[in-house]
């Protein structure tokens with residue numbers, strides 16, 4: 063492994079070796095400790111990250127913006143409406159110009175069948191790292207924080223833990239596939255047994271599921287798909303019930319929502335939590351649809367680790383920026 067991830071695009075954890083991800087996690091924990099004691103970490107002094115948000119964000123925007131400031135640099139918050147993207151400027155030109163001005167381009171673009179392609183196009187022409195802040199396929203910043211949180215709660219050896227990644231009902235919007243897809247890809251590489259649960263029709267992308275199964279096989283872990291939330295929760299150590307859009311049901315969002323409404327019973331309740339192990343933790347990338355994906359009693363209850371999970375977004379974002387944007391003094 064090279065400790066030097068400088069200049070690398072961070073679009074999916076799948077493109078990084080396990081020891082490179084270990085390095086990101088070790089640095090995240092190191093940065094967390096330093097932040098806790100108020101130690102300054104000006105490792106990216108005067109460096110600029112351009113953040114382009116095609117979609118809304120609370121955690122991702124603020125973890126990057128606060129993170130780069132804490133590393134001594136600066137973030138520009140952009141969205142396509144304030145850029146010439148609104149007048150049709152192509153990704154190639156945006157990438158080449160912003161590369162000349164700063165040190166990384168970080169992008170959230172979740173539009174289904176568009177977002178990842180946009181990031182890949184930027185990556186083709188950018189001479190600085192492209193950092194994926196969530197697209198339609200992947201949310202690598204989130205899954206790093208997730209595995210960091212799991213290791214904090216269960217210890218570094220996570221082999222044999224059962225993680226249930228379950229669809230849940232929501233109405234706020236058709237949530238991207240990127241969080242569960244990133245989780246099924248990365249968790250087997252850390253020895254976790256994955257149970258993926260969803261109502262018939264709410265599939266994830268087949269090529270990503272295939273890759274996840276391959277990851278499980280290579281790492282000697284279990285990977286199963288079930289269509290019953292209760293069955294999925296049984297004996298789980300970690301439950302992650304979260305909605306995603308049924309993008310294979312129809313191209314019409316109204317039709318997907320009609321189908322979604324048939325599954326209001328896919329909700330995380332205290333009764334369901336009792337099916338999991340006594341020590342089981344409840345996770346969610348947030349924002350959660352309260353009263354739909356999960357009831358308050360669970361998300362605000364003793365098994366919930368969502369605030370720790372969200373905090374870890376800061377430390378992991380800083381680690382990724384320090385490693386990809388950093389350089390020798």
Ligand code: CP
Pocket residue numbers: 118119120121122123196204347348349
């Ligand atoms: N989990 C997550 O990405 O949160 P935001 O959408 O608020 O950035």
